[in-house]
Amino acid sequence: MSTVSSLPESVEVSREVRPAPPRYRNEIGKFAIHRSSLCAACGRCVETCRHGVHVRPEGYLHVMRPFDYRCIGPGCGETESYCIDACAHGALKLSANPVSETMGDRRWTPDLLLSTWAMAETGLPPGNHLESEVGASGGGFDRLRFRFPDSPPPGLRREDISTKLELNRRGDSRPRIAIDVPWYGGGMSFGSTNIRALLGKARVAKAFHGFTCTGEGGYPQRFIPYKDHVITQVATGLFGVREETIQRAPIVEFKYAQGAKPGLGGHLLGDKNTPSVAAMRETVQGVSLFSPFPFHSVYSVEDHRKHLDWIAHVNPRALLSAKVSTPADVDMVAVGIYYAGGHIVHLDGSYGGTGAAPNVAKKNIAMPIEYAIGRVHEFLAAEGIRDQVTVIASGGIRTPADVAKAIAMGADGCVIGTAELVALGCIRCTACESGRGCARGIATTDDELLEMVDIEWCTQRLVNLYAAWQRMLVDLLFRLGLDSVSALRGRTDLLTHLDYEHEA
Amino acid sequence: MPAKYAIHHKTAKPRFRPIGKLGIVDWREDCSSCHNCVKRDCVYRLYRDEADTLRDEAGYLDYIYQCKGCLNCVQNCTKNILTRVINPEFLRLGDGYYTPDLILSTWYQAETGKIPVSGAGYGGPFSGPGFDSMWTDMSEIVRPTRDGIHGREYISTGVDIGRKLPHLAFDDGRLKVDPPPLAETPLPVLFDRIPRHWNRGAVTALIASAAAEIGTLAVLDEADHRENEAAARGRAIPFLTAPHPETAQPGGAATLVMIPDGPDVLEAQAALKADHPGRIVAIRIPADPAAAGRVATLARDGADAIFMAFDRHGRENGSAHPRHMRDVLRDAHTTLVRQGIRDEVTLIASGGIAAAEHVAKAIICGADLVAIDVPLILALECRLCGECERGQACPIALEEIDAEFGVRRIVNLMAAWHSQLLEMLGAMGIREVRRLRGETGRCMFFEDLERDTFGRWFGKRKADA
C-alpha cells in the first residue's frame, strides 16, 4: 500500500486506463452465474465467454468461481459466445442477481451503480445490458433525451472533438485556466471523507488538468503536491481558512450554500471529529460541528462584493468561484456573483450532495438543478454577461449524459461528487453518519475503516471513470454532430422531454 | 425577548421490535465453515448482537432486519452464499401515503426526538402528488437569515387561534375596541381526535398529556374530554357534537371548543360564547369541493376559527376527482384574501399531515396551523396494519401502553418536527411561522417550474404525464 509520504512533491499522475478490479471478493453484478457439480472442467466456457466471466489460470485444472458480475445476461444468448449453451454438461445456470435488485434508489438505480462500477474498473463504456444514462426518478434528467440528427456531418472525426472547458472568461488579468473535461470534483471535507479517497480525487484532478476542492474542513498538508489542482473552499465555518491556503489555490470557492442542505450550514457529527480532524479545523475533538448559515459577514450584495474583494487581494492570481444553491431567485444570485467579481457561478441543485444532511432539507428545500440551469443561462444572456462568466452545475449529476444535458440546458460544465464515491465502491446505503462512518471505508475517519482503500486504487478507479465518461461524451457529441462540448451549450433544441408534446 | 421555546426530548426505546428494512440471508447451501466468517466483521455488530440476544433471551430477536445494508458481509463471504433481502414485512407497512420509509422515520423521531439525518443526497422520486410537488425556498445571500436550530436567534413557531379585528380603533390614544380572545399555541400543530379503533387504554389520556406538556392543544370527543380534563391541564378542545343534556354548560370551562358545521352553526357559536365571553369556537367543516365558499361565508359571518377536515391522505372529501389539500387550501386562502378578510379568521387544516415538511407546506398554502392524528399513533409504534379496525389483536398491544412512555414518544416526535420546522424557516429567512401563512412566494410549485423551464422549450406537458 502506498502512502503519500513516499510520493515526491512533483508527483505525476498517469491518465492511462488500467484495470482496477473491485476490492471485494464477491463483486455484485446484475446477473448471477452458478456452476454446479456437473462441471467436468472441460474449459468450453472459458473459451466461449468474451466478457471474462469464466477464468482458468495457467496450469490449473479447475475453472475459477465465475466472475459473474461481468456477465451481460440473457442478451448474450443472441450471440455466439453464450456459455450456457456452450456447456455440454448443463452445468451453468444464469439468473438475475437478487442482491442487485435491492441496491440503490430512484435516482441511483441498481443499473447506474453497476455501470459506474464497470466504468471505474475498465475505463470503458459499461455495455448495453445496463441502463447507464438515466435513473428512475421520473422527472428532470431522467425524462430528458437527446434528439440526434440522422447522420453526423461528413468530415467530423471523433478524435477532433474537444471536451475542453475554459474557466476564466472575464478577460481580466488573472490566469486563463482550461480543464480537459467539462467537469471537476466537488468539495468533500477532510473529516467527512477518507483522506485516501480525497487524495485519489486530487490525483485524478491532476491527471485531467482539472480540480478537486477542499470542502470546508481545511487544507490537509497532503494536498500540497497537487496544489495546482485543489480549490480552497471558504465556507461559513471558516474552518482551516488561512492566508497560505488562500494563496496556494488557483481557484477559491465561496460556499454560500450547498444543494444537499440548502439554507443550512455544514454538519459534522462528533464521532467523525477525530484528533486530526479537530486539529485541522482548530476545534475540540469529539464535538459536533455545525457551520452557521449564511456567512455572518454577508447580508447584502455589497457585503458579498467586499467578501470576494478580500480574497482577490490575498491571492491576486486566483479565480473566484461562488457556490450557491438554487432558490427561486437563483438567476439574480448568479448576476450578483458576476458583478461582485466572480469568474465561476457554481449552482448546486437540491438533490445532490454527499455529506450528511437532514432528510427534510434534502427533499424539500430549493429547486432541482434541472430548473435552475436554464433560468440562469438565459438571465445572464439577457444581461449581456453570459460570455463573461462560467456556469457550473452540480447536485445530481450522475452520468456523462447528465453532464451533456446540463450543458445543453445552458451550463458550461459540471461538478460531480456522488459519482466519484460510487466509483470507489459507495453503494448509497446513506449510513455515512452512523457510528464510525461509512462501513465501506469511504465517508469515514475511522482508523481501521480507512484501511479498506488505498490511494493508488482510488486514483485508478477515478482515472478509469473519467476516461470512460470522456469517451462517452465524445461519442454523444459525435452523434449530435458537434465538434466541441462548448458548441453544445444552450442547445435546448437538441433536447426533448418525454412528458411533453414536443414536435420533432 | 420571551424564553426560547424548546421541546425537550429523551430517548424512548420501542417496546416492540421495530420492523427493519434490510436483512441478509444465506441463499446457497454450501457454507464451507471456513472460520473466517465475515459476519464477525459487521461494523454494526449485527450478528454479534443477534447471537448475544439468542443467548440471553432478552431484547428483540431478528436483529437481522436492523442491517444497514453496507453489503460488506455479502461481498466478503468466502463462498458467496449470502444475499441481501428486503424485509417483506417492511414492504407491507402502511400504504402509498404513509409509506414504509415514512413510518420508520416517524418511529425514529418518536424514539430519539432527533431530526433524521443521512448522507449521500436525496434518492427519492423527482416530484410527486400533493406536497411532493412543492419545494420551499431558501435565502442565499441577501436576505437576513436566521440560524435554524443551532442558531442564537429566535424563530417563533407560535400561532394564535381566534377571531381578529380587521383594524384597531383608538380614542385619545387608548384602544377603543375590545379585541376578541385569542388562544396561543407555541407550535402550529394541534392534536386531532383519533378514530375510535385507536382510542384504547391510555391512548387518549396520553395524547392530552403530551399536548399539555408541549403547550399545544388536543381535540377530544366530549366524553373523552370530561374524562381527561386533568391530563389535558386546560389544553384540550372538546368537540361538542350536540348540546349536552346533563351539563348546563357544554364544554365545561374550556376556552376553546369545537363544533361541527351545520345550518345554525353561528347561533350555536353565539350560544357557546354567551356565558363565556373569553371562549373561542372552532367550526369543523368537511373539506369538500364547496369548502372554499363555506369558509368565506363563515369567515364573513363572524366565525373565530375554521377547522378543515381532509381525508387521511390529505385529499378533499366527497369528490370523484379529489384535489389535494395543497390546492384546496390555496383556494380557500385566496378567496379570503380577495374578500379582504383573511386576517380575521383562523384556518386549521387536518388530515394527511404526515411529516414535518407537511406542516410548513400546508401553512404556505394558507393554513394558520395544522392538526395531526395518524402520526400520533405511529409514534406509539402502530404499524397501520388495520387489525384493530377489523377487531383483531393489535401486534403492539396498544391497549396496554404505558401513559408516561406514550407521552415521551409523542413529545419526542414533536421535538423532531419542531427542529425541522426551524430548519425550514431558517432556510427561508423567516423568523416567525405566522409570516409563513399563504407565503407562496417562499415556495416553488412543480407546475410553475415545469412551465417556466421545460414548457418554454418543449411546449405543452402531456395530459397523462
Ligand code: SF4
Ligand atoms: S463449459 Fe461447463 S463443464 Fe466446461 S468448464 Fe464450463 S461449466 Fe464446466
Ligand code: SF4
Ligand atoms: S456510508 Fe454508504 S452511502 Fe455513505 S459513502 Fe459509504 S457506502 Fe456510500
Ligand code: SF4
Ligand atoms: S450488510 Fe453490512 S450492516 Fe448488514 S449485516 Fe452485513 S455487514 Fe452488517
Ligand code: SF4
Ligand atoms: S398496530 Fe395495527 S392493530 Fe395496533 S393500533 Fe396500529 S393499526 Fe391497530
